[in-house]
Amino acid sequence: MTYAIQVHDLTKKYGNLVAVNNISFGIMQGEIFGLLGPNGAGKTTTLSMLSTMQKPSSGTATVQGKDVEKNEDDVRKAIGIVFQDQSLDEELTAGENMNFHGRLYRIPPDERDKRIDDLLRLVELYDRKNDIVKTFSGGMRRRLEIARGLLHHPSVLFLDEPTLGLDPQTRNHLWQYIADLSKEKHITIILTTHYMEEADRLCDRIAIIDHGSIIALDTPQNLKNGIGGDIITIKTPDINTVSGVLSEPWIHRIETHNDEIRIYLRNAEQHISDIITTLNQENITVHSVSIHKPTLEDVFLSYTGKTIREQEIDGKEMMRMHMRMVRH
Amino acid sequence: MDIIYTIWLRSMIRYIRSKSRIVGSISMPLFFLLFLGFGLNSVVRIPGLGENYIEFLIPGMVAMSVLFTSVFSGIQIIWDKQFGFLKETLVAPVTRMEIMLGQTFGGATTALIQGIIIMVISLFVGLKVQSVTGFFIALGFMVLIGISFTAFGIAIASRMEDMTGFQLIMNFVVFPIFGLSGALFPISSLPPWLAPVTMLDPLTYGVEGIRYGLTGVSQINPVLSFMVIGGFACIMTIIGAFLFRKISI
Ligand SMILES: Nc1ncnc2c1ncn2[C@@H]1O[C@H](COP(=O)(O)OP(=O)(O)OP(=O)(O)O)[C@@H](O)[C@H]1O
Ligand SMILES: [Mg+2]
Numbered sequence: 001m002t003y004a005i006q007v008h009d010l011t012k013k014y015g016n017l018v019a020v021n022n023i024s025f026g027i028m029q030g031e032i033f034g035l036l037g038p039n040g041a042g043k044t045t046t047l048s049m050l051s052t053m054q055k056p057s058s059g060t061a062t063v064q065g066k067d068v069e070k071n072e073d074d075v076r077k078a079i080g081i082v083f084q085d086q087s088l089d090e091e092l093t094a095g096e097n098m099n100f101h102g103r104l105y106r107i108p109p110d111e112r113d114k115r116i117d118d119l120l121r122l123v124e125l126y127d128r129k130n131d132i133v134k135t136f137s138g139g140m141r142r143r144l145e146i147a148r149g150l151l152h153h154p155s156v157l158f159l160d161e162p163t164l165g166l167d168p169q170t171r172n173h174l175w176q177y178i179a180d181l182s183k184e185k186h187i188t189i190i191l192t193t194h195y196m197e198e199a200d201r202l203c204d205r206i207a208i209i210d211h212g213s214i215i216a217l218d219t220p221q222n223l224k225n226g227i228g229g230d231i232i233t234i235k236t237p238d239i240n241t242v243s244g245v246l247s248e249p250w251i252h253r254i255e256t257h258n259d260e261i262r263i264y265l266r267n268a269e270q271h272i273s274d275i276i277t278t279l280n281q282e283n284i285t286v287h288s289v290s291i292h293k294p295t296l297e298d299v300f301l302s303y304t305g306k307t308i309r310e311q312e313i314d315g316k317e318m319m320r321m322h323m324r325m326v327r328h
Numbered sequence: 329m330d331i332i333y334t335i336w337l338r339s340m341i342r343y344i345r346s347k348s349r350i351v352g353s354i355s356m357p358l359f360f361l362l363f364l365g366f367g368l369n370s371v372v373r374i375p376g377l378g379e380n381y382i383e384f385l386i387p388g389m390v391a392m393s394v395l396f397t398s399v400f401s402g403i404q405i406i407w408d409k410q411f412g413f414l415k416e417t418l419v420a421p422v423t424r425m426e427i428m429l430g431q432t433f434g435g436a437t438t439a440l441i442q443g444i445i446i447m448v449i450s451l452f453v454g455l456k457v458q459s460v461t462g463f464f465i466a467l468g469f470m471v472l473i474g475i476s477f478t479a480f481g482i483a484i485a486s487r488m489e490d491m492t493g494f495q496l497i498m499n500f501v502v503f504p505i506f507g508l509s510g511a512l513f514p515i516s517s518l519p520p521w522l523a524p525v526t527m528l529d530p531l532t533y534g535v536e537g538i539r540y541g542l543t544g545v546s547q548i549n550p551v552l553s554f555m556v557i558g559g560f561a562c563i564m565t566i567i568g569a570f571l572f573r574k575i576s577i
Pocket of ligand 2: 043044045084160
């Protein structure tokens, strides 16, 4: 196994803001690698540097062994990218958008036409080939962009929030498609997302990124196992008394989060009645109890002390403040 | 070459599809031609052309149409930036020079076609093409104006984030360039203090070149006109390419 992408101490600063902070990782050939994090975490900035669209402030990165700063052109030939924001020409038809791309990447005409038809069939847009993109739905545009990104047979594919804003059905469909793609064509895929489920289902390995730093990197399974078993969530008004009452050895860890108690333990089903009994004996009111297997959301929470949604609200707040400062 | 052609091709497809833009950018020179032309035809006397103001005005309107179309075509880059399409070209393994040249030639071609449309319409209000050679001389000057000002538009667009500054550029740069160019009145009839300003305006030489081609008469030697507007086209292309190289998205 060789590396498709290697990143060393990569940093990107915008003025005082450190968008990407000293990150390092390696991605194997054929791997689906996820960058998971809230808004403003630095996912897009990382992809921009890997795809030569932004210069790193410091650190190095190689794609297929080619340095993103010194060997721009070779990197560009090796990669395909689907940007977070739409990048189609809306005045052109689906076929013309593909054709334009094929010409930019110097694919010979016969080969180009054949590939365009094949790919449009693959993303189920063949019958819309001669329609102007302006008339396409969000999902259709996304599929067209993915098809376009594959036209020049890249060995590494970047997908920035590939399913953002799509309905669950289209999203599922795209997931299946991305998974097949990596298996059949052996393309290395690096995707960013803030959907936990997406990362969990698709990725071989995940880097959780927050405030520009990688805070955890492993397979989804290992990340979830790292949490220490199952999670029992208890809603109660007496938050502060609970942790003092529960001290059984089989309890791995207790955390409070907003008006909830989160108890991490193995084999939660066996112990739940003990916990309820204890709480009742101590006269602690319990509004609700739930058990669940750990998800990536829990992983995120345990590493950052916040759920990804709360983090995003903070991010927006920060951005607003930033805008205000810039304006005044 | 093939990349430049690709970018050019896209401009052409977009141009052909945008009916409203075609009509819109013909209308202004057309109104000028009709109102100014017919309105002032009996009032204004142009030295050398006798009483025919319309004949004097037509080359100016052709130049106007080329000027505005080409500035617009260059500015298009801002829309590509805003609608995201620019990323698609910038991330491809092609040089910025190729992208810029393709865009420039695309804009110049569009402008040329718009100019020819005005020319054809002018045939009905008094344009008499003197010779085939003259016609092609006029086309040559239109191409040079087109290249110059598409490149100018690209240079501007490379430095602008959005369209907010566009009106400013139009009012303080493009309209003065047009107004001072001798498209509407003969240079020789200007007051002495204004004449030198007109001679500094590159469009003056473009208009005079087209006028020489279409009417056989001009106040500036056509060779000089060719050298000045040709040189200006080269300089603008270099500036445009330089600024486009630094474009950030
Ligand atoms: N061109 C820029 N100039 C200044 N700051 C920037 C620029 N691009 C990004 N940033 C800042 O860098 C940080 C990381 O942004 P980035 O777009 O990489 O986040 P992200 O993880 O992709 O978020 P999202 O999920 O919203 O797409 C943010 O705080 C953002 O405001
Ligand atoms: Mg992003």
